[in-house]
Amino acid sequence: MSAVMQEAAPQGAAAMVEVEGLRKQFRVRGAGFGAPAKVVHAVSGVSFSLQAGQTLGIVGESGCGKSTLARLLMGLIPADDGRVSIAGANLSQDAASLKALRRRMQMVFQDSFASLNPRLTIEDAIMFGPRVHGVPPDEARARCHRLLERVGLDPARFAGRYPHEVSGGQRQRVNIARALALQPQVVLFDESVSALDKSVEIQVLNLLRDLKEEFGLTYLFISHDLNVVQYISDVVMVMYLGKVVEIGPAEVLYERPAHPYTRALLASMPSMDPQRRTLQAPISGDPPSPIDPPSGCRFRTRCPHAAPVCGEREPALVDAQSGGARAACHLLDTASGHPLAGKELS
Amino acid sequence: MNGTAMNGTAVGDDVKRPAMLASVRELSVRFASPQGAVHAVNGVSFDLAAGEVLGLIGESGSGKSVTLRALMRLLPESRTRIDGSIIVGGRNVMSLSRGLLNEYRGGTTAMIFQDPSLALDPVYTIGQQIAEAIRQHLDVSRSEARARALEALEMVRIPSARERLDSYPHEMSGGMRQRAMIALALAMKPRLILADEPTTALDATVQIQVLLLLRELQQQMGTSAIFVTHDLGVAAEICDRIAVMYAGRIVETGTATEVLRSPRHPYTQALMASTIHGSMRGQRIEGLAGSPPDLARLPAGCAFRARCTRAQAGCADAVPELLPHAGHAVACHVAQATQPLRAVPA
Ligand SMILES: Nc1ncnc2c1ncn2[C@@H]1O[C@H](COP(=O)(O)OP(=O)(O)O)[C@@H](O)[C@H]1O
Ligand SMILES: Nc1ncnc2c1ncn2[C@@H]1O[C@H](COP(=O)(O)OP(=O)(O)O)[C@@H](O)[C@H]1O
Ligand SMILES: [Mg+2]
Ligand SMILES: [Mg+2]
Numbered sequence: 001m002s003a004v005m006q007e008a009a010p011q012g013a014a015a016m017v018e019v020e021g022l023r024k025q026f027r028v029r030g031a032g033f034g035a036p037a038k039v040v041h042a043v044s045g046v047s048f049s050l051q052a053g054q055t056l057g058i059v060g061e062s063g064c065g066k067s068t069l070a071r072l073l074m075g076l077i078p079a080d081d082g083r084v085s086i087a088g089a090n091l092s093q094d095a096a097s098l099k100a101l102r103r104r105m106q107m108v109f110q111d112s113f114a115s116l117n118p119r120l121t122i123e124d125a126i127m128f129g130p131r132v133h134g135v136p137p138d139e140a141r142a143r144c145h146r147l148l149e150r151v152g153l154d155p156a157r158f159a160g161r162y163p164h165e166v167s168g169g170q171r172q173r174v175n176i177a178r179a180l181a182l183q184p185q186v187v188l189f190d191e192s193v194s195a196l197d198k199s200v201e202i203q204v205l206n207l208l209r210d211l212k213e214e215f216g217l218t219y220l221f222i223s224h225d226l227n228v229v230q231y232i233s234d235v236v237m238v239m240y241l242g243k244v245v246e247i248g249p250a251e252v253l254y255e256r257p258a259h260p261y262t263r264a265l266l267a268s269m270p271s272m273d274p275q276r277r278t279l280q281a282p283i284s285g286d287p288p289s290p291i292d293p294p295s296g297c298r299f300r301t302r303c304p305h306a307a308p309v310c311g312e313r314e315p316a317l318v319d320a321q322s323g324g325a326r327a328a329c330h331l332l333d334t335a336s337g338h339p340l341a342g343k344e345l346s
Numbered sequence: 347m348n349g350t351a352m353n354g355t356a357v358g359d360d361v362k363r364p365a366m367l368a369s370v371r372e373l374s375v376r377f378a379s380p381q382g383a384v385h386a387v388n389g390v391s392f393d394l395a396a397g398e399v400l401g402l403i404g405e406s407g408s409g410k411s412v413t414l415r416a417l418m419r420l421l422p423e424s425r426t427r428i429d430g431s432i433i434v435g436g437r438n439v440m441s442l443s444r445g446l447l448n449e450y451r452g453g454t455t456a457m458i459f460q461d462p463s464l465a466l467d468p469v470y471t472i473g474q475q476i477a478e479a480i481r482q483h484l485d486v487s488r489s490e491a492r493a494r495a496l497e498a499l500e501m502v503r504i505p506s507a508r509e510r511l512d513s514y515p516h517e518m519s520g521g522m523r524q525r526a527m528i529a530l531a532l533a534m535k536p537r538l539i540l541a542d543e544p545t546t547a548l549d550a551t552v553q554i555q556v557l558l559l560l561r562e563l564q565q566q567m568g569t570s571a572i573f574v575t576h577d578l579g580v581a582a583e584i585c586d587r588i589a590v591m592y593a594g595r596i597v598e599t600g601t602a603t604e605v606l607r608s609p610r611h612p613y614t615q616a617l618m619a620s621t622i623h624g625s626m627r628g629q630r631i632e633g634l635a636g637s638p639p640d641l642a643r644l645p646a647g648c649a650f651r652a653r654c655t656r657a658q659a660g661c662a663d664a665v666p667e668l669l670p671h672a673g674h675a676v677a678c679h680v681a682q683a684t685q686p687l688r689a690v691p692a
Pocket of ligand 3: 066067068
């Protein structure tokens, strides 16, 4: 299938973001001269839907495809396969529909510098989007000043400054104001608070909470910080090597993780208490390369419960017993042929 | 008057602690800059017992890395003014001759970084680098050095260590590179490890493995360590004692349990409150407002007072001394004047 994703209408009428079977591979040069090109399986069949007004947290270790997924959702790169719809409109790669998408969905990156043109003042950077979309200059400037004020930056002091003249936390506030300038319905954050000091991170997270209420926004929130994701998300999606291994309501997923990877990830969080230190690392090794990922279940090479079936067949997302969460693991499917399927694991 | 420097012991020291490996007294570091002198470290004193792990925690810019680099004698000598004394293993580090300095760096003391590329040379194999470092410090043959390099890789549990000797850093995953850097640092069996955010860039499941490995090797070898981190959870996992830094000063120090379970300094308390926990879901977090002071224009009195919710008029008069208070040491006029609060349950 081509990058054009047009047919099928969204099933759940109220879903703000609807993603089905999204795939993206990258071809990279092999090592050495004349070595054959290799394929990075960055995003391998991701599906989910997100209701308006909710926050979806996306977690997983580096290289599991979070940023690739973000770029696919933003239409910054074409998908190999799959379907994305935002606010009821299907995403396609033609210029007009991408421009329309920008009105509905905006993104804030981790690197507060990279996404701001160093030669534009903060005011010009925030006005840029609205101007491109035909908002008259006076109105765009007024909107910019309102937003600056709203994100806690006094327009009189900050509007005329350049990106390098403000702190990292302030720059990230500018990026948030810029993302909101087109009055989108959905905002995607890719590690947007990860580079900030804890005290600044909290100030920004509080701001994100308030803005969400005020403007009725829907958030996609990518982070490697499991505490922050638990704090901010209604629904959490766990990715491993390009696949969704578990998705469900935040409280269920953190209380009773069903997938062995989710369990390992949560058990890897440091304890915060010197009297109750972690005695053993939950799993060993690094995540394998997304070039030639393991057959069947991609987690099996690090899974303490792996059985032959795990290398033979890929597990589908099924309802986990924990109510409301879905996980892709043969252990959860009594018909899978896994010797421990359906049994309580310690 | 400063009782700390006068009687020659740092406050907050427990009588039960064994012999001191390192003693730092009134360390201050100033950098020349166009804006005037940057007061990066301002009178830091502490002792480190043999086999003990001291954590330096605090927001970015608080002087943690500069303190470590001073201990390693890595600061640029020309634009830097260093005062105070640093004794490690009975030797005055500030006055080491070039020859002794080479033995000290890498021999007595080894440093590990957040970014392994600061320690690993991309054009040599891991085996070459470790063997070369060993031969710089010990009079052994090439083959003996290689055998010891292999031992070092096995010690940090790099799988297929023998093959990995001939790998270049870029051929390894992030977690493996970090292990290789630890192997390089520990190959000479240093008495003091200086670790600057060594696990910060790693993914959760890898971070906990590297952290536990470091803890195990440090305990096995009886090495002392100074461990810089901004992550309180990481500090709880590995540190025996913790010193909290703010604007180049230690504002609170004690055992990890004392500092993390019953923080007394308003800054430490705010840091704890700013550490997001999933359990805070849905609540607004009252973190720390404002930002640290400009180190070229430090205010009179307590450097934290502008952000402190408990500041009083007297806080502007004098820099608070680090004095013992209910078990551990705090540099806060207000805390010193009040009864300690009950320990907060972890
Ligand atoms: N433009 C690209 N070309 C080749 N490989 C890429 C490209 N973008 C991402 N990748 C690879 O795809 C995988 C997923 O990357 P990414 O989506 O950035 O992961 P994450 O954000 O979860 O860390 C990684 O192995 C990465 O190296
Ligand atoms: N070589 C240098 N020249 C000038 N200023 C420096 C230098 N190294 C560090 N600083 C400044 O010293 C302060 C403390 O830095 P650092 O110790 O790196 O903080 P951190 O606690 O984040 O490790 C910072 O304000 C930093 O900008
Ligand atoms: Mg990413
Ligand atoms: Mg630092």
